[in-house]
Amino acid sequence: MYTNSRENEVRLLKRLWAGLPTICPKCRQAELEHLHKKAKKRNVDWKCPACGEIYRTINMLSELPDS
Template identity: 65%
Template sequence: MYTDSRDREVWLLKQLWTGQPVTCPKCGGARLTPLHRKAKKSDCDWKCPACGEAYRTIRMLKELPEK
């Protein structure tokens, strides 16, 4: 997980999937940008331009702990 709780991780996923600006939860240094810039690529992966951390939302969803 990239955050300290399941609820926070769900919030992060929702923000990314709805296109809301999100600051990197790891470093706090920059807003996340789409990992793939080409039109035909998926827009569900994000990257922090400051620290380079990649956020792959489908993987994040699969790794969410049960309540």
């Protein structure tokens, strides 16, 4: 998980899927950008331009704890 709770992780996923500007939860220094800028087919992969962390939202969703 990239955040400190399941609720925050779900909030992060919702922001990314909605296309809202989202600050990197790891370094807090830059907005996340689409990983595949040219092939904007799906908004599922994001990258922080500052720290290089990659957020694969499908994986994040499958790794969420039950409660």
